[in-house]
Amino acid sequence: MTCFRKVILLILLGKFSFLLGNNVVFSSGKYQVNLLELYTSQGCSSCPPADRFVSQLKSNPDLWDKFIPLAFHVDYWNWIGFKDVYSSKQSTKRQKNYFSQGNIKGVYTPGFLLNTKEVRNWWELNRIHQANPIRVGNLKGEIKQGSLMVQFENLKQVKDLFLNVSILGFDIVTPVDAGENANKTLANDFVVLSFFRKPFDGEEKVKLTQLRPKAAFLKLPRLGIVFWLSDDEASNYFQAAGGFLPKNVF
Numbered sequence: 285m286t287c288f289r290k291v292i293l294l295i296l297l298g299k300f301s302f303l304l305g306n307n308v309v310f311s312s313g314k315y316q317v318n319l320l321e322l323y324t325s326q327g328c329s330s331c332p333p334a335d336r337f338v339s340q341l342k343s344n345p346d347l348w349d350k351f352i353p354l355a356f357h358v359d360y361w362n363w364i365g366f367k368d369v370y371s372s373k374q375s376t377k378r379q380k381n382y383f384s385q386g387n388i389k390g391v392y393t394p395g396f397l398l399n400t401k402e403v404r405n406w407w408e409l410n411r412i413h414q415a416n417p418i419r420v421g422n423l424k425g426e427i428k429q430g431s432l433m434v435q436f437e438n439l440k441q442v443k444d445l446f447l448n449v450s451i452l453g454f455d456i457v458t459p460v461d462a463g464e465n466a467n468k469t470l471a472n473d474f475v476v477l478s479f480f481r482k483p484f485d486g487e488e489k490v491k492l493t494q495l496r497p498k499a500a501f502l503k504l505p506r507l508g509i510v511f512w513l514s515d516d517e518a519s520n521y522f523q524a525a526g527g528f529l530p531k532n533v534f
Contacts, residue, residue: 306465307419307428308533310348310509312525314439316399316418318351319512319524323379323395324345326368326472327361329446329464334394335411338472339372342454344413351412352510352524354450358393362490366463369500374453378518400521422525425511427533432490434511442522445513447484451497454528455505474508477501484513496534507533 322338324331336351356375357368379395382388388402389397396403399416403409421437434447453475460468477497480490495509496502512524 301417307426308527308530309427310425310510310511312423312523314419314422314437316416316420316522317349317524318414318416319399319521320351320409321397321400322353322474323358323375323393323397324355324357324472325358325361325371325393326385326460326465326470327364327366327463328393331394332465332468332470334396335470335472337406338375339471341412342473346413348428348525348527350415352512353412354452354476355409355472355474356476357472360391361393361463364400364463366460366465370456370472370477371493371527372476372479374479375476379411379518381518387519388502400401400519404509411468420523423511423513425525427492427509430451430492432492432495432509432511434484434488434490436484436486436513438486440522442513444516445484445486445522446516446518447482447488447490447511448514448518449495449511451478451491451495451529452508452510452526453477453497453504453506459479477504477507492534502534 303511322334323333338355341353357371359373360376361370379391383391387400421439424435426433454473456472458470460466460470478495480494507529509529510526513522
């Protein structure tokens with residue numbers, strides 16, 4: 285396959301991911317990308333409609349350009365009879381942190397946040413398709429030589445930034461045999477499989493070994509990556525970029 289054809293293939297996989305030599309590059313553009321967070325669980329009977337809403341976004345032409353979704357699976361439903369293997373204490377802690385900071389009015393599933401602000405009505409979710417007028421600067425990430433190299437233009441000169449990086453899982457199909465969703469087959473996308481966070485001063489190198497999800501998750505049909513900038517408490521969001529990953533990155 286020629287280099288040109290590889291470029292076309294990766295553009296089809298993600299609008300702002302492309303091949304530069306042997307490296308994969310992701311870029312946000314100067315305007316803020318809308319970051320949608322879903323807090324969900326395979327053990328929650330009211331979560332499948334929210335999961336379906338997020339799943340249908342993977343074929344939207346505005347994905348990675350105007351918006352990026354993240355599905356954090358919490359672990360506080362695991363006691364009810366079915367353990368969500370994609371759940372984590374870290375995701376639950378993140379949602380509780382939003383509550384303690386006043387970003388959300390309660391800890392519940394399904395729960396949506398758009399740019400770290402609570403979304404209480406389904407119709408409000410349509411805002412993710414709107415072009416964000418906030419001009420913050422281009423966030424760029426390049427995967428090369430086993431690392432993710434991240435740079436930020438920082439037009440607003442925001443200080444005390446933190447870099448967040450997650451590997452996402454797609455096309456997940458799970459037969460559920462117990463709990464509130466017993467005898468259902470659930471589909472999940474944009475599932476957070478790993479999470480990495482550290483202070484960011486405009487440029488950072490993160491080794492892929494620090495982002496690597498569990499071995500079982502590497503067998504999923506498709507993986508993606510998202511990296512975004514927030515403040516120390518994660519209660520304010522600034523910029524994000526990401527895209528689908530080519531095979532064998534890990």
